Amino acid sequence: MLNVAQVAAEIVAREGGYVNDPDDPGGPTKYGVTLATLRRLNRDLTGDRRVTEADIRALTEAEAARIFVDQFFKAPGLDRLPEAIQPSVFDMYVNSGANAVRILQRLLCDMRMAVDVDGVIGPQTALAAGRAQAAAAGFFADAYGIARRNYYYALGDARPASRKYCRRRDGGKGGWILRAEAFIAPKYHLTDAEHRARVAGWA
Numbered sequence: 001m002l003n004v005a006q007v008a009a010e011i012v013a014r015e016g017g018y019v020n021d022p023d024d025p026g027g028p029t030k031y032g033v034t035l036a037t038l039r040r041l042n043r044d045l046t047g048d049r050r051v052t053e054a055d056i057r058a059l060t061e062a063e064a065a066r067i068f069v070d071q072f073f074k075a076p077g078l079d080r081l082p083e084a085i086q087p088s089v090f091d092m093y094v095n096s097g098a099n100a101v102r103i104l105q106r107l108l109c110d111m112r113m114a115v116d117v118d119g120v121i122g123p124q125t126a127l128a129a130g131r132a133q134a135a136a137a138g139f140f141a142d143a144y145g146i147a148r149r150n151y152y153y154a155l156g157d158a159r160p161a162s163r164k165y166c167r168r169r170d171g172g173k174g175g176w177i178l179r180a181e182a183f184i185a186p187k188y189h190l191t192d193a194e195h196r197a198r199v200a201g202w203a
Contacts, residue, residue, distance in 0.1 A: 007090055012061045015030075017031070028056045045058040077122075078090050080126040088144055089104060092148055095179070098119030103151055107147045111132050114128070146180075148180045149177060152180060157202075166199065167202065
């Protein structure tokens, strides 16, 4: 299993350099770090006393990885979760913020664990996650990854502009789906036919 530093390094490598996709609500982004994140952290990387698009362009891979570990793993308390699901929840938190925790909390509710779906890892969620891991040690991480994959498909259902992240132009699996399945055992991956059937109703 990858450790936190390795997951952060993989996120940086996968996200790549500077992009500013008009269909991505995150806006200017580099290595997966958005301008909004830099502004929230007041990271003036250019030294001009402002945090602008120039600071996103100046961001280094090492700085991005530090931001991920500090702000998207330690700060929200992901280290309080069972180790088996930490990599997937961490990767999802970078991608979708507190929605990563809400997905977990909904899964716990489906497993009859009483938790609030509030996107916050408090004692209640941490305890329930530990119990779920103990009860389904061989399946809990996969169940989270599948719930995450379903969340991405649901975003595509609701927001046509997001479909290109779920489905490639040739109809195959897009980056979001591949990202979720990277944390799911191969036996639970959708076949190409199953994926195409899932998105068949999209324009």
